[in-house]
Amino acid sequence: MRFQLITALSVAATVSATNFFVSDYSGNVTTFSLTANNGTYALAQTFQTTECAPNPSWLTVDINRGLLFCLNEGLETVNGSLSSFTINRDGSLTHVKNETTISGPVNRVIYGNAAGQRAIALAHYTGSAVSSWLLQGEGKFELNQNLPYTLAQPGPNAARQDAPHEHEAITDPTGQYILVPDLGADLVRVFGWDVTTLVLKTLAPLKAAPGSGPRHAAFWNPYAVTGAGSPTYLYLVSELASTVTGYAVTYLPNGGGLNFTEVYKSSTYGLLNQPEGNAPAEVHVTPDNRFLVISNRNNTSFNLPESDGTVVPSDSLTTFRPLNDGTLAWVQIWPSGGLYPRQFSIDGTGSFVAVSNQYSQNVAILSRDVATGLIGEPIARMSVPGNTTCIMWDEWNA
Template structure:
């Protein structure tokens, strides 16, 4: 599909604009300006594009405080992957700083380390069955710190997807002491601590989940939005293969000994509704108001949406659950994602807009969200891309 921009609404005098960065498998990282007009409508315009994270950009990690963007190239058509860094300019354009070859298949990255000290970025490698880290040296410069590879003694419960470890995400716990990596192939969530000075990772006891779960992405949550070892903390894990969201109560072990997980609930990502066969949940996020959990569902075509030209758009879905103080979740809403295969989504800092990257529809859809009710609503803007959409992040 050639590049096309599709606007759902045209505003009057512009009141404000926010930048988003979007990656797609054509090799491009594109800057978009979402402009809110005084009459409440929006426009979404592409303002910049670069191919310096080609050929297969899969994930974007933004460091807004330092004006940096890190792009992971999955390397679908090359023997290796790569990590690229960019400085974010005031107009939303990107200036390339560095590119380095990595183990194949990086699909997620997170920055860790002391805010005022040495920091690093950790990468989860899906096809490379690995976790790697790179020391950040300021201004977008970085260097290899560590590479850890994993193996399986035998295939898992779903051999075609669990033939090897498949590290799918890298996240931090709320206290920033531990790095967690869901492993879709091994049915584990790997847990790492790290040395404060060298930022070298050390693997601790993992969270083991039911065979065939296929851990993909996860989030932590505390009812009061605080982070401490003694705080009541919960962990929610999306199982891509089982199409589940599983909640765990988290206990911090003494002396930096790791985390203990106690399962408290398990649900279909469709909640109370009948789940379509083949549904494959992907992204999971807690809303900025700390009240709801949102999950994207792929491969379900739960909605048929009329298009302006009279055609019908088959759409996958977004699930919303309400978070309870005891860690339980209550199904709240199922809503169209605005396209096929919502691989990733991001919520703006106000919680009133959700940017969804629909991979197979090669688009980005901005959905309105009611902060008071927690309900996602109609799209306010949409843009097309050249390749399959992989990641979208807000620059706020």
């Protein structure tokens, strides 16, 4: 494995060692340690397992219970799978359980009573479904429900919208609802659930623009206060249209679901001209609730110099500042550190952005100025054996 060290600007001179987990399509889940010495950062692999093989697609850290859940997309198999691990203090993982799922799980969310019965809901891209699994403690789980979907006819983008393609599962800020963007059906599906069984109940969806291909979404509240009476906005990133759309969200009475009113739309490039074929992927609100960051794939907008004089092509990350009326103010576009940034994670302090650059088969750790929201130079990069799919900070040991 190769790595590059770059002195970071506007980052504290010393930090303690920090672990993060990386999945890649060659079958590995790897633990890396990020350490610093007077502003110089280094990455080192400390653990690796293939017990989520063959195609790990997404990782979830259950920070209150020291667990990691891994989804295997099963790119060349009939089914996918769900695996669980306990996280050890050194960042290594101990495998607990693996169960076969509907094909193509690519994202998940844990829901239910934080102090009682909980479940994990999976979004299945190729399987055109949502599934629910009851969590039984200590990493054990069992199937609760499968919800398959079909299309009466292909969507406007027939090559990508031949079937429903559930792409993500998130909860709203109050924890009452699950939202699942469906790239194939141009919907954001909305679910409530039975408080006893955690069986999902289908509610009225958000209908996105035809052919837009909803992929991922993030909620934002101007005052970081949850509740049905507080201003709430949803930012939906649509992969096929390469747009970010803001919706004002209101809560219907008696657990009846959500109402969405569009208040903003732009390309994910913001103020800059967007390259043809750009395909946005991930979106996050920063830990301080002040900025929104989106990853852009398939644009190769930057070239990064290497120490040997060569350059590395790079796609991009765009930063916006949400305003109180739900509109977005463009802040910055910056290299992601490689090609096809499928997913990224921001650490709890907001000082680092860890990017999984799928086609470069690398992870890039970028510095970030918390005050200005500007993302800075890569402080470290390292290759992984296969196409990188997900990177998550080890918040259990933070």
